[in-house]
Amino acid sequence: MASKLYTWLDSRLNLKPIQKTLLDEPIPGGASWIYVFGSATLFLFALQAVTGMFLAVYYAPTPDHAYDSIQFIESEVTFGAFVRGLHHWGASGMVVAIGLHMLQTFLYGAYKPPREAMWMAGVVLFLIVMAFAFTGYLLPWDQTAYWATHIGINMVGTVPLIGEFLMKVMRGGDTLGALTLSRFFAVHVLFLPALLMGLIAVHLFILRRVGPAGPWTDQRAELRHEAFYPRQVYMDAVVMLGVFLVIAALAIWLPFPLADKANPSDTSFVPVPEWYFLFYYELLKYVHGPLEPLATWVLPAIVILVMLFWPFIDRNPARNPVRRPVAIGGGMVFLFVVFALLGISLRDLYAVSRADPSVMRGKAVYAQFGCAACHRIHGEGGAVGPDLSFVGDSRPDRDWHVRHHKDPASVSPGSIMPKFPLTEQQLRDLASYMVSLKKEA
């Protein structure tokens, strides 16, 4: 049936040559598991595109609804948290895949003539992916998104002369607000995808014109010439399935929760950038004062330019890593620095225990209703009611606290504690605060 349809279409559209170009591309040295990173990246892009389109079904890019719409997706739409999880982890996956792809290209010297333009298009693709990550981070409009973007844009502000102007252009004015959100949204879902697709086309077009590089020694490349289909396609498909399963598992078991809704007046919030920007964030901690613009933009600009023009900087014709000690050594030092910074940053992040916003709100409720008039916490407050310093140890049950604060006599018969007019949210926050009062905390 399918083959009949194909024959029919082929007689009209002359499909065979296209099929030949797509599937019969010869691979020097044969198919290999080392060549899968490019297709894995392409697959992740497709996954991001699909999940992104579906997220746009519910998402509203305005400050008064962005957060609520994401929360709606998370809590009320069937599979909503899963789809958002796929998009979130897919972004991380894409950075990993593109990193491995570049690493492999670098190691194999595949950027050398005649593939310089392909490498350059690849570097631009990498930058676009980072721009995707940066613009996408703001869209949930929660505290993390808001403040991380605030800092990101401020870094642009340190560029001499035009920094201030660039910053205003990015924000669409003087403040990070409605105009910023809608332009980040437009860039994230319209401008960047169009750019990315165009460059992917260029990247693949060059690949088809010059062919894949293959192994770094000509003898091994000459061993066999195998067509792209079926063995390389099979390897790519298996890897894509593996990538999909990992991303899906992360989406299911490591949900990406929303922080509180963005609050421009709460400057106490300490934002954390995504892990792939962390090394840079860490680097900036070491440079202050007049040297700051050097780290925030001179250094990255140099790194990007070196990356972009690398095929012209590295003139060594050899592709074998053993015969390219300088390039390989330089690459290793670069990777070492990046991963060392990332490592330090991650270690510091996990050393600080971050305060649960619900606990903070509970504390505020405790103060607002004058609970300290009767209760004592760590030596402060009255002695009429029980001391609550370590109540979380003796009563770890949140529901008990909720019921107790709603109507004390219902769970503690004979209690003289009055009923307070608390809302459901306040009850939950107060319960979070009570449960957090523990010895080891």
Next chain:
Amino acid sequence: MEPYKNEMSTEHRVEAGVEGQQALGGRRTFFGWVTGVAASLIGLGLAVPLLGYVISPALKRRDKPWVAVGSVGGLPVEQPTQLDHMSTIKDGYVETKSHKAVWAVKQAGGDITVFSPLCTHLGCGYHWDASEREFKCPCHGSVYDIEGHVLAGPAPRPLDVLPSKVEDGTLFVTYKEFKAGLAKKVEI
């Protein structure tokens, strides 16, 4: 249907035949099979959640809450009273407050009937004419008695009664709307 043939396609068919589909035999089938399975698993893994994701709001029935509209004690007997009905409507993630005044009538026996504020003809707001003791619609002249029966005009059916209940002396109403212009009461 007889395939339309041109020189080009015949030429390529020959070429494809020479290509040697038979060369790899079993291994070729295996690779094709694994590729197919991987593609289908990914496709299925996406199609099912994404379909559910898109259609889920269509399957959710909008829940209509009970809203307190006032105390029963204050209602005069056999004297229709307009009571404010304030409800929060959830439209996806957007919450809007809707303000509607419903007509509550305490019958002689103490039972309370609550009428939708919309005329059953074309949905105008009607009012109570206290001197003639009739509900009157200004738009096309429909007239109803205190029990909602049509006395005159184009109204196709009696006034729509809204579900109501009394708890602890407070009157609760569930606001609903019905299609205008039909002899039967059809909820929207």
